[in-house]
Amino acid sequence: MKNELFFEVHTYLENCDLSSLSSDRLALLDPLIETCKRIRAERNPLIFNCICTHNSRRSHLTQVWAQAAANYYGIPLTAYSGGTEATALYPAILETLHAAGIQSQLLAASENPIYALRTGPNTPPIIGFSKVYEDVFNPQSNFIALMTCSSADKGCPIVLGAAARFPLRYEDPKVYDGTAEQSAKYAERSKQIATEMRYIMHQLNNQ
Numbered sequence: 001m002k003n004e005l006f007f008e009v010h011t012y013l014e015n016c017d018l019s020s021l022s023s024d025r026l027a028l029l030d031p032l033i034e035t036c037k038r039i040r041a042e043r044n045p046l047i048f049n050c051i052c053t054h055n056s057r058r059s060h061l062t063q064v065w066a067q068a069a070a071n072y073y074g075i076p077l078t079a080y081s082g083g084t085e086a087t088a089l090y091p092a093i094l095e096t097l098h099a100a101g102i103q104s105q106l107l108a109a110s111e112n113p114i115y116a117l118r119t120g121p122n123t124p125p126i127i128g129f130s131k132v133y134e135d136v137f138n139p140q141s142n143f144i145a146l147m148t149c150s151s152a153d154k155g156c157p158i159v160l161g162a163a164a165r166f167p168l169r170y171e172d173p174k175v176y177d178g179t180a181e182q183s184a185k186y187a188e189r190s191k192q193i194a195t196e197m198r199y200i201m202h203q204l205n206n207q
Helices: 007-014 023-041 058-073 091-099 150-155 182-205
Strands: 047-052 078-083 103-108 114-118 126-128 143-147 162-167
Touching (some): 007 058, 007 182, 023 143, 023 162, 023 182, 047 150, 058 126, 058 182, 091 103
Parallel strands (some): 047 078, 047 143, 143 162
Antiparallel strands (some): 103 114, 114 126
16 A cells, blocks of 8 residues: 655655666666565565665665655555764755655654654655664665665675665765765666665566
């Protein structure tokens, strides 16, 4: 059963062009989809742990858009994120998500603030903060590890507890921080990730 999304989030996902995905990206996504289909066929819970080095940018975008796309199609999924080290959710990521309609509430202010992120009026909140991937807040076993950056992918050839591991490797928008292109590049990365997460859930919806 689909979960109602905020209008802006629904529209954002509707506008993700699945036909824009390149053959190279599909070659990365399709094995992940087949694993997700097998897990669902076995009636096991579908859990993503989205991993990058600092758990500050790409892993959060992947977590949020995986959860939003799952809610869009009514696919039972719980998405988490983590890093090989903890820093903080970068403010530009929050701004980018806000622009796409994701709503947030600050739960705890600190150098590593904690946010409740919502994709819809009645959807469970996504708790967003930076943490290592094996943090006690995250799943400890039977999850799918999505490696969202090349550094984490190379540095973690084995992810403890993962049932499967897939490298997705998104380009880091951090290189545009403090430039005139910052907002546009963060929005571009967000749209790319949202499109790929919607593609995954679209394929599972047609299972």
